[in-house]
Amino acid sequence: MTASQTNPILIALDVSSAKAALALADTLRGTVGGFKIGSQLFTAEGPSIVRALAERGDRVFLDLKFHDIPNTVAGAIESASHLGAWMMNVHASGGAAMMAAAVEAAGRAEAAGRPRPLVIAVTVLTSMNAETLSSVSVNRSPIDQVVHLAQMAQSSGMDGVVASPLETAAIRQACGPDFLIVTPGIRGGSAEQSSGRQDQSRTMAPGEAMRAGASFLVVGRPITGAADPRAAAEAIAAEATSR
Ligand code: C5P
Numbered sequence: 001m002t003a004s005q006t007n008p009i010l011i012a013l014d015v016s017s018a019k020a021a022l023a024l025a026d027t028l029r030g031t032v033g034g035f036k037i038g039s040q041l042f043t044a045e046g047p048s049i050v051r052a053l054a055e056r057g058d059r060v061f062l063d064l065k066f067h068d069i070p071n072t073v074a075g076a077i078e079s080a081s082h083l084g085a086w087m088m089n090v091h092a093s094g095g096a097a098m099m100a101a102a103v104e105a106a107g108r109a110e111a112a113g114r115p116r117p118l119v120i121a122v123t124v125l126t127s128m129n130a131e132t133l134s135s136v137s138v139n140r141s142p143i144d145q146v147v148h149l150a151q152m153a154q155s156s157g158m159d160g161v162v163a164s165p166l167e168t169a170a171i172r173q174a175c176g177p178d179f180l181i182v183t184p185g186i187r188g189g190s191a192e193q194s195s196g197r198q199d200q201s202r203t204m205a206p207g208e209a210m211r212a213g214a215s216f217l218v219v220g221r222p223i224t225g226a227a228d229p230r231a232a233a234e235a236i237a238a239e240a241t242s243r
Helices: 018-028 039-045 047-055 070-083 096-111 130-135 142-155 165-175 206-211 229-241
Strands: 009-012 034-038 060-066 087-091 118-122 160-162 180-183 216-219
Touching: 009 018, 009 229, 018 034, 018 039, 018 047, 018 229, 034 039, 034 047, 039 047, 039 060, 047 060, 047 070, 060 070, 070 087, 070 096, 087 096, 096 118, 096 142, 118 142, 118 180, 130 142, 142 160, 142 165, 165 180, 165 206, 206 216, 206 229, 216 229
Parallel strands: 009 034, 009 216, 034 060, 060 087, 087 118, 118 160, 160 180, 180 216
Antiparallel strands: none
């Protein structure tokens, strides 16, 4: 196992050009555990940016949050596995059959000789609260809905979920030690020195989020916006792993 495979920091490449993404990756390679490509970069540059990073040996979390009928989601997971993505995600609210189809597609990638990608679920978007949930006819509290969807993801065979730091402990308790929890919203501690809080409000410091049960931390601006991104990444990774 290389150092990057034990490093829990995944860098959010929230930029809109391949040039900027590759420059960031070149700067940070070796200090972090992987790179997250979301809809901004993917929509601008397409699959070639995923291939480019995978070919350099980077772990790529393709954060496209698939949400469609099971057959279509399975096809998307299969296509993403051909690009060499290491982790990918779907919306848990697409239902158990949709998640099971995603898991099956990940298994087919392995059967065809490609590495089996990790498939994780988004539970409730952290931009939603009790009021917005109720407006889409979900009458559970946000945390109850998060735990409900995490358990549904787990019983569908998903590898884990994306969760805000404040939800992490409840999911860890409900889903046990082996379920992956990928946590954004990292601020404070070594992630506060180089950057403000920006638009994140429900945050935790890197060490705190890991102690709450996170498996991976998604960090963007506290590293990508730092005067010295490599030093910021090293400080945050050190804090995250010093348990
Ligand atoms: O720059 P920052 O550290 O806030 O970036 C966090 C990344 O995690 C962004 O790509 C953002 O879209 C993503 N994210 C988040 N909160 C969630 C889910 C994803 O901040 N609940």
